[in-house]
Amino acid sequence: MTDKYLLSIRKKSFFLIFLFSFLFLSACVSHLKEAKYYYAQGQKFSRSYQTEKAVSSFKRALREAELEAEKHASAQAYMLKGMVELELELWEEAEESFVEAFSYGFEKAEAWAEEVSLLGLALSFQELGLEDSAFKIYAYLVNKSKLKGILQLVSQRYTDMLLERALHKKAKEGEKSLAQALKSAQKLANNDLSYGFYHYLLSQIYSHLSEHKNSFEEAVMAKELGLPTEKIFRDNDLQIIFCYQKLKENMSSEEWEKFHSSCLRWVKKWNWQDPETPGWKKR
Amino acid sequence: MNKSAVEKIVENGVRFLSELFPQKTYLYFPLLSAFIVWAVRRNREWKEKILSWKVWLHPGFVEAKPDEFILDFFKRSQALNKAYQDEIKKAKIKSLRMAFGRLYPILGLEDPFLSALFAQELESGDYRKIVKDFEERVSRAKKDIESMKREKRLLEGLNTLADEVLSLHLDLISQANLRKILADLVKKHIKK
Secondary structure (H helix, E strand, O other), rough: HHHHHHHHHHHHHHHHHHHHHHHHHHHHHHHHHHHHHHHHHHHHHHHOOHHHHHHHHHHHHHHHHHHHHHHOHHHHHHHHHHHHHOOOOOOOHHHHHHHHHOOOOOHHHHHHHHHHHHHHHHHHHHHHOHHHHHHHHHHHHHHHHHOHHHHHHHHHHHHHHHHHHHHHHOHHHHHHHHHHHHHHHHHHHHOOOOOHHHHHHHHHHHHHOOOOOOOOOHHHHHHHHOOOOOOHHHHHHHHHHHHHHHHHHHHHHHHHHHHHHHHHHHHHHHHHOOEEEOOOOOO | HHHHHHHHHHHHHHHHHHHHHHOOOHHOOOOOOHHHHHHHOOOOOOHHHOOHHHHHHHHOOOOOOOOHHHHHHHOHHHHHHHHHHHHHHOOOOHHHHHHHHHHHHHHOOOHHHHHHHHHHHHHHHOOHHHHHHHHHHHHHHHHHHHHHHHHHHHHHHHHHHHHHHHHOOOOHHHHHHHHHHHHHHHHHHHOO
């Protein structure tokens, strides 16, 4: 009887230990898994301009990554936490996370932390009106960074500053700035051809170079590949319209006929009222 | 469109805003208008727009535009062409560029909040006043919204309104028409 009783207790204990271990392990796995899941969801929503859903997913991913880092600190947990913080523009926190990821053996994280720290510095410089210092950092990061979250912001600021300089400098120096902007955006687009934002930058630069056909094509590509915010999306639409009008003025009738018919196909696809009225600009 | 349903939404909106922020009546229309436009267009993206002022005002688009883009912006709009005919005629790019920086987000990109914030000037075609008052009014609104954001009930109230707005199919009318209808309704209910 006693043996049987002891055996039963042992069985129960084993079962409980097994159950607790399973629950414990699954909880561990689930924080990391959940963090990855919500991070991916956030990126998905972000691509379709559902900003609120994207932010909410990133915040959820951050909570899960924090729990994972708290319970099972690892390079992966901190790296994921840092990536989510980048999406939420929490620069200081992201820097700390990458430093932690480095301390747990993820070697690349040290460089990432450095990049985030530099970005924070550049943003502060720009806010304080120290444009030249900010520009130097943007130029450094746009060539060096591999982090998409950093690259998008940096490439926009860098391009904008170069275009601004081109507008205010004498002809020759202005040309140099434009060439520099073009080279940098082309490099970014070649490295990540499917990222619409870089084509948007190219379209803007071509517009400064009065290359309206190229600007139009890049803007169409940007629209087709998707853009990160509604405002950029609208700005890009207005660029398409501007190029359309310029080409209409400057093309020969034969060239125009050909261009116009292909343009109308896009207009139909986008569900625009006509080539000069996008869907969001109802008149 | 069911106008009485919109009126009810606006009435509720004005009521809860006046309970929370009785001193900030100038923000009722921009807030409600922007919120309804975004709720209609982006299916609940409004919350992010209201909360992320930083993202909202600095959306990351390339602001440095070529001279011909700026000239084109002023020339193609009849109203702007008239208001800035002297600058356009004399190609005063410097002053056109300065005005463009303020007017493009409103008339070009049609930012619903900024459009509502300057609704009176837009209606009267006083674009120069928009340019003149832009910095001051926007920074005041920014400061006030920062303090409003801390009020949890603002989001709760807007959440309820969003459900009502989404059921009305307001996407069938233009943003400008919607703004006009809302402006009249908000004015009416603020007076009440």
